[in-house]
Amino acid sequence: MRFTDEFRDASMVKTVLEEIRRTVTRPWVLMEICGGQTHAIMRYGLDQLLPPEVELVHGPGCPVCVTPLELIDKALAIAARPDVIFTSFGDMLRVPGSQADLFSIRARGGQVRVVYSPLDAVRIAQENPDHQVVFFAIGFETTAPANAASVIQAKALGLKNYSILASHVCVPPAMHAILGSPANRIQGFLAAGHVCSVMGTWEYPPIAAQYQVPIVVTGFEPLDLLNGILMTLRQLEAGKAGVENAYPRVVTERGNVAAQKMILQVFEPCDRQWRGIGLIPMSGLGLRAEMEEFDAEKRFSVSGIQTRESELCIAGQVLQGLKKPHHCPAFGRQCTPETPLGAPMVSSEGACSAYFRYHREEA
Amino acid sequence: MTSENVTMQGPVCPLPISHYDHIMLGHGSGGKMTHDLVKRLFASAFNNEALAAGDDSASLPLPAAAQLEGRLSFTTDSHIVSPLFFPGGDIGRLAVCGTVNDLCMLGAEPLYLTAGFILEEGLSIEILQRVVRAMQAAAIEAGVQIVAGDTKVVEKGKADGLFINTAGLGWIPAGRHISGSLARPGDVVLISGSLGDHGMAVLTARGELGLETGIQSDVAPLNSLIAAVLKAAPNTHVLRDPTRGGLGTTLNEIAAQSKISIWLDETAIPVSPAVRSACEMLGFDPLYVANEGKVIVILPAAEAQAGLAAMKQHPLGQSAAKIGEIKEGSAGRVQLRTAFGSTRILDMLAGEMLPRIC
Structure with a gap:
């Protein structure tokens, strides 16, 4: 498979690993931001191949994980309504709310449909004028443009039966929260390549400077990850704290400007609860006032939600x-x-x- | 409906319409409509003595070679698939092959199948005809007879077009012992070809993904391939087809049943470029995607070469490969060696496979 196999080449992986071993002289703690990176590291067993001095800590970049429980409970309440077709990415269906998950709502007769794109949800709204169609718009800056596009399209079509339950979050405020915590151990970041493909790298130099941490934009294939790790380690060993791009085939400094514009046309920064972490100021994207008619939280007054987290879960x-x-x-x-x-x-x-x-x- | 069907001569009821384009509830009544359907569609396609006898159950001869030795293998499987027709196959071919293959996995020679149909009111007769013809073609390919059947009709909306249950009877020759519990340390794991084709063919045929691929389902009867393997490697320990849940789930079942661990070489596992690309895009792992024409063979190392060569010579086993071996320890675990020399667990699939968010 072209453009993938090249970045899984076993002999190149060996070469970069040797270079990492030569570079490291003492222990370092790095965080990969994105859950996709965590899975690739585990799937290819890259953590087993790194020298023991390099510790990888897994970051908060899993959109499903950080979606607040209260919002999941709201989603369940909306999805259970007989007049609603609730649409979501597949990943969200098994996420436990306080009492149930979307799968069990579906089993009890709720109309819950998996879609592969929010634009499919808009199509469902066109095809089902008798139903309210709600899309569960979660994710980082990566999914925000497509979700914004669905609202723009619904507005252009004059749809009165489409809305989104939005819980977008942004990476840079989360990095501030982690680095600003007294318990912080992170000395260098592998920034999330897909987020940067939309947002570019321009948001990161102030963070690197403020906390004196190297930030290296990193991809998702084994060679991408090892190369990102190597570039971060080189900076750390040399006492540098800059922003570098180890994913230049996808990420540019400015990012996808059209997508950024689309985000700002529909959303604006807001305070956001992160599940398991708490409130991070101005860390989310909420619907702008002029897009309020597409806000499922406003359309369906869902109240009386009492959330309950597992006491065991950390x-x-x-x-x-x-x-x-x-x-x-x-x-x-x-x-x-x-x-x-x-x-x-x-x-x-x-x-x-x-x-x-x-x-x-x-x- | 033509004018001959409705002859209104005097105060009499119109004659019942005997010719329909679609399945009606009456087709499941057990009355004349049912009989007509069975006679016209099923009996003519699955033409054999046992069925033609028209009795309540089939009376069947034992295979001549049996001479009352060996054992019987007996299985059943219900088939639901959407869409009913997909690249490389359809629900009818699937219903025959699935049950034939289940019989083969004990080393049985498949002999007879039954077919139970649950039809949704409104199903086009033409579709049913195509499905029945595909079943007959697959039965001929596999050398089995469909000797008994049943038809029920449910109201529109209570089924997805057509469901088929097939049961199968096979004969296991004396002295043949094949089971998921018989994998032994030192054995070799073979696979008869590339993985994930059926699952991805059906998924893309649904058209929900906006993805067009040339992927064809691998659905096929495996009895002749397995006969060739058993001739070359008569001491084969395990045969199993990695259907739902794919290779990963099936190997976990075998590891648990045999209380051994299975070690795989990730680079040796055959997956076609089209399946790999489609899975990559959707965030699926081809090792968990369903197959309908592949078999896992676990056999002593001494017979591995002969078994593999026999598969490669068969049209259904051309891309067969050795993918791993059986070890003691960590009983029930399946471990995968990556191209980089690291290892990871290959676990059972948990619940539905869900496409990723981004």
């Missing part, structure tokens, strides 16, 4: 890089992908699911 500490999944007493016991207590065990980008799927032995 997802918050895992998402902040303070603990590893197998430090959780419930890991692999009460909490498995079939019976998840927290979102990181469900999502294809969750750290707990990555550990469970690929490396349970060491747990």
